Amino acid sequence: MIIGVPREIKDSEARVGITPAGVKALTEAGHKVLVEAQAGAMSGFPDEDYQNAGAEMVGEAGHVWGNAEMVVKVKEPIEREYVFFREGLVLFTYLHLAPLPVLTDKLLESKIVGIAYETVRDRHGTLPLLTPMSEVAGRMSVQVGAAYLEKEHGGRGILLGGVPGVPPAHVCIVGGGVVGTNAAKIALGFGAKVTLVDVNLNRLRELDDIFGGRLYTLASNSYNLALATQEADLVIGGVLIPGATAPKLVTCSMVSRMKKGAVIVDVAIDQGGCVETARPTTHSHPSYVVDGVVHYCVTNMPGAVPHTSTLALTNSTFPYVLRIANLGAREALKQDPGLAEGLNTWMGILTYRGVAESQKRPWTAAAEVLG
Secondary structure (H helix, E strand, O other): OEEEEOOOOOOOOOOOOOOHHHHHHHHHOOOEEEEEOOOOHHHOOOHHHHHHHOOEEEOOHHHHHHHOOEEEOOOOOOHHHHHHOOOOOEEEEOOOOOOOHHHHHHHHHHOOEEEEHHHOOOOOOOOOOOHHHHHHHHHHHHHHHHHHOOHHHOOOOOOOOOEOOEOOOEEEEEOOOHHHHHHHHHHHHHOOEEEEEEOOHHHHHHHHHHOOOOOEEEEOOHHHHHHHHHHOOEEEEOOOOOOOOOOOOEOHHHHHOOOOOOEEEEHHHHHOOOEOOOOOEOOOOOEEEEOOEEEEOEOOHHHHOHHHHHHHHHHHHHHHHHHHHHHOHHHHHHHOHHHHOOEEEEOOEEOOHHHHHHHOOOOOOHHHHHO
């Protein structure tokens, strides 16, 4: 198979879909890898490393897209890349289609085989290709929140961990999944007071055990969430419904009652965000203010730490890349039901229920289209 690795062009996205180590493994398996020049440079992987691993370096993105049978990326294609779409091309990347009806339209019109990292499942039912970036984003959310609490960024001028004689900041984390758990680890490490809100009581029991009672846990309902956000200096949104639009749990009314200079970091923004006042931002223009509350809603947070993020991501994605290359997309999807969960579009057919329900479209199960 010919595998293409284009340079990411989303704002400030410096990650890359395959590392030189992956190129070497693919070429040793008999495949051809086309890598766009400078694709890995910002992640710490120069062109020379790719060449030495056996890649063919290409100067133009169009040559990568036009000649590859499978394109491996990090982030969803943006408008400038739609022109490269063509029938039968396998696209393996984060797609986050639920809040992106235009991209969904383009994938369906072009009859692309779109396999989304964020909906692939393993045999335990977890999301192995979303987990590493959720770990990074969860940990980063506290770093970012701490910075935006500083006065020069519009925050309340509070040190997250406080100092002896001065109380720490109060962090409210919405969602006890991978993002929330990792955010809690870092926030507690900073010395903050941390409250985590989740609808799953068993998960709250687990987190209470994991953190030895240092974490305040709260059952999620609108009353409790309103109280927790009102008391918080930093609110971190980490709610996920795989493949579907995130529910708007933190309402405009709740935001209006938060402290002036408080900070919201909505990590769920890739799936539409779990804060009603959240809208997507970029690393170039990361924040805005609503009702005196600073909002940080960058859709590709892990892109700010591309070396760590690329290694963490490709550790998980590469075995799937190699399997698809060796077997072909149809056979790989048929043999691995978990990988088939990642199939969002197939030759003009929408195949993921969460996207279909979010966009009110018809859909067909992957098993039916694969035969």
